[in-house]
Amino acid sequence: MKAANFIDSAVAEYVTTHTTAPDDLLLALAEETRKLTGDDAVMQIDPEQGTFLTMLVQLTGARRAVEVGTFTGYSSICIARGLPDDGSLLACDVSDEWTSVARRYWERAGLTGKIELRLGPAADSLRALPREEWIDFAFIDADKAGYPVYYEEILQRLVPGGLIAVDNTLQRGHITDPSHGRNVPAMRAFNDLVAGDARVTTVLLPVSDGVTLIRKS
Numbered sequence: 001m002k003a004a005n006f007i008d009s010a011v012a013e014y015v016t017t018h019t020t021a022p023d024d025l026l027l028a029l030a031e032e033t034r035k036l037t038g039d040d041a042v043m044q045i046d047p048e049q050g051t052f053l054t055m056l057v058q059l060t061g062a063r064r065a066v067e068v069g070t071f072t073g074y075s076s077i078c079i080a081r082g083l084p085d086d087g088s089l090l091a092c093d094v095s096d097e098w099t100s101v102a103r104r105y106w107e108r109a110g111l112t113g114k115i116e117l118r119l120g121p122a123a124d125s126l127r128a129l130p131r132e133e134w135i136d137f138a139f140i141d142a143d144k145a146g147y148p149v150y151y152e153e154i155l156q157r158l159v160p161g162g163l164i165a166v167d168n169t170l171q172r173g174h175i176t177d178p179s180h181g182r183n184v185p186a187m188r189a190f191n192d193l194v195a196g197d198a199r200v201t202t203v204l205l206p207v208s209d210g211v212t213l214i215r216k217s
């Protein structure tokens, strides 16, 4: 998600230019997303977040990953690239139109065998997954009202020591204003839920639009 206005724009630019840049494939995907989706392209994660996701997956040694909110595929490619050769990512989204772009870029990136798309409401997709602890890494970046359900369904299936990364937790800096818009109250409730959850350790990072890392104890 673009334009976090709680970071000075010069500092934001500095962060971008001092983070490993996206390769040509990710740049092409960002460009095509802008052309195809117009204003909706703002939903795509920032380049530095993509680099961060790949690094997180590598650092955790994750093999089995789940994503909620795929859009045109930027974050899924970054996650899948951090997985080992025998790793896999389950990507959940409701939009056949947007994920058709993702599928093309997975093919171009040589990731088709590593990523499985599950189309439909993510709550249903997650509830249908095996109930044992098998997920090593998850990324939540979809409709904000659904976050508590996505979190709970994933946490129940997360291995001890597994990691969940959650996007947009600072709501472009409006998170401290409960009366701001539709998503802020939902995100505030979610942030409170996680901060008070004794099953996890969490840190809310002012990266991009706010990324919360949640480690299951």
Ligand SMILES: C[S@@+](CC[C@H](N)C(=O)[O-])C[C@H]1O[C@@H](n2cnc3c(N)ncnc32)[C@H](O)[C@@H]1O
Binding pocket: 043, 044, 045, 068, 069, 070, 071, 072, 073, 074, 075, 076, 092, 093, 094, 095, 098, 120, 121, 122, 123, 141, 142, 143, 146
């Ligand atoms: C912010 S975008 C995801 C951006 C993506 N992570 C990226 O890097 O480009 C949110 C996505 O959530 C999807 N979405 C919205 N409601 C959903 C739901 N109930 N279940 C599954 N996906 C949903 C939308 O179709 C959209 O593609």
